Amino acid sequence: MSLSNQIDKDYIEAYKAKATVKVAVLRHLKTAIKNRMVEDKADSLSDDAVMELIARQVKQRKDSFDQYTKAGRDDLAQVEAQELVELEVYLPKQLSDEELEAAIDKAIADLGASSMADMGKVMQAVLGAHKGQVDGGKASGLVKSKLS
Known part of the structure; x- marks a missing residue:
């Protein structure tokens, strides 16, 4: 199963389970995938292209987490941390x-x-x-x- 199809499947499961954080994260990811498909005028994206989009989203979350932490906004930093956990599931294991x-x-x-x-x-x-x-x-x- 392609990574894009796995994300779609997980989105449906999260929606049915009312997992609001995961639904929000996957909705943003699905939108990014769809926008990239429109840009590339393609019917689907390769797993590498989807992985690149996920990595970009992870980087954005990490940057936001750092900014919120520095500003003393622990409530917003907590949200970013939760979203980051949901996204990292789709990335390969990081090297030690x-x-x-x-x-x-x-x-x-x-x-x-x-x-x-x-x-x-x-x-x-x-x-x-x-x-x-x-x-x-x-x-x-x-x-x-x-x-x-």
């Missing part, structure tokens, strides 16, 4: 810090990277090899520290 470090070391060795000029190549290799499993900010920090 050790796995991420090993992946970066491997990419640096494979590419023969030795300076900050090679950072883009290393980042592209790591993010491409572990699509959806790596936090770009965390990876960027590690790559910078290793190439500096």
Whole structure:
């Protein structure tokens, strides 16, 4: 079953179960998928494209959570945290810090990277090899520290 079909199925189940947070999250996600399909003039999206949309929604939720926390709006931060939990179900398991470090070391060795000029190549290799499993900010920090 494609990821898009799984989201549709989960939306219907959540709606019937009256799970308001999950319904809201999946409704936003379904809208994003539909908008992307209209932009691309396509009948459906690949799982990679849907995964990219989910990752974008997760990033937005994390940013909102951080902003609300800094502003002292714990009520809104709590809502974002709940929505984030619902969205992360659809993402692949994130790499642990050790796995991420090993992946970066491997990419640096494979590419023969030795300076900050090679950072883009290393980042592209790591993010491409572990699509959806790596936090770009965390990876960027590690790559910078290793190439500096």
